[in-house]
Amino acid sequence: MERRKFLKTCCYTAIGLPLLAGTLHSCAAAxxxxxxxxxxxxxxxxxxxxxxxxxxxxxxxxxxxxxxxxxxxxxxxxxxxxxxxxxxxxxxxxxxxxxxxxxxxxxxxxxxxxxxxxxxxxxxxxxxxxxxxxxxxxxxxxxxxxx
Ligand code: FES
Missing domain, CATH: 2.102.10.10 (Rieske [2Fe-2S] iron-sulphur domain)
Known part of the structure; x- marks a missing residue:
């Protein structure tokens, strides 16, 4: 994997995981x-x-x-x-x-x-x-x- 593509993937994951955790938390709270x-x-x-x-x-x-x-x-x-x-x-x-x-x-x-x-x-x-x-x-x- 190219370095640039790898960094892009890591960046999306770093942004996406907290959003997903927030969504799951709000589901559990319901x-x-x-x-x-x-x-x-x-x-x-x-x-x-x-x-x-x-x-x-x-x-x-x-x-x-x-x-x-x-x-x-x-x-x-x-x-x-x-x-x-x-x-x-x-x-x-x-x-x-x-x-x-x-x-x-x-x-x-x-x-x-x-x-x-x-x-x-x-x-x-x-x-x-x-x-x-x-x-x-x-x-x-x-x-x-x-x-
Ligand atoms: S649809 Fe089969 S157990 Fe609910």
């Missing part, structure tokens, strides 16, 4: 596991979990993940309106892989199925919608009803 308590058949999540402090500024989260030690897969609690939420089990209905959350949808890393945030199949091979849970809420908490 996934937040909310503290959860279990009361009989309800998972209780505080509404305050949908707020985060960024540079002394309170910013909203679109969704939080919920998982207890008894659960094999997390539940994604997605905020769909001022006081409306959808809770979907992040288990792909095709062959059971754990779904990723991002871009306003769920995607399966195994075979590429896609689901809306309401758990509806958008793209196969999955044919069945995600398991969703009934939600109730009060002024402070959101209750995910497990059957």
């Amino acid at each position: 996934i937040y596991y909310a503290p959860v308590t279990k009361k009989s058949n309800r998972l209780v999540v505080r509404k305050a979990a949908f707020w985060q402090l960024k540079k002394d500024k309170k910013t909203p989260r679109n969704f939080v993940l919920v998982k207890t030690t008894e659960m094999d897969f997390p539940i994604c609690l997605y905020k769909t309106g001022p006081d409306t939420y959808v809770a979907s089990l992040l288990r792909c209905t095709h062959r059971g892989c754990e779904l990723n959350v991002g871009g306003g949808m769920y995607t399966c890393p195994c075979h590429g199925s896609e689901f809306s945030i309401k758990g509806i199949v958008l793209e196969g091979p999955a044919e069945t919608n995600l398991k969703t849970f009934e939600i109730v809420s009060d002024n402070e908490n959101i209750y995910i009803l497990q059957s």
Whole structure:
């Protein structure tokens, strides 16, 4: 490799790596596991979990993940309106892989199925919608009803 080409490649790498690290960091920061308590058949999540402090500024989260030690897969609690939420089990209905959350949808890393945030199949091979849970809420908490 020519010296000039080698230096150019090194320069692009030196610039690109910090940008990539910043992007990965912001992706990782977007996934937040909310503290959860279990009361009989309800998972209780505080509404305050949908707020985060960024540079002394309170910013909203679109969704939080919920998982207890008894659960094999997390539940994604997605905020769909001022006081409306959808809770979907992040288990792909095709062959059971754990779904990723991002871009306003769920995607399966195994075979590429896609689901809306309401758990509806958008793209196969999955044919069945995600398991969703009934939600109730009060002024402070959101209750995910497990059957
Ligand atoms: S397990 Fe998700 S698409 Fe196959």
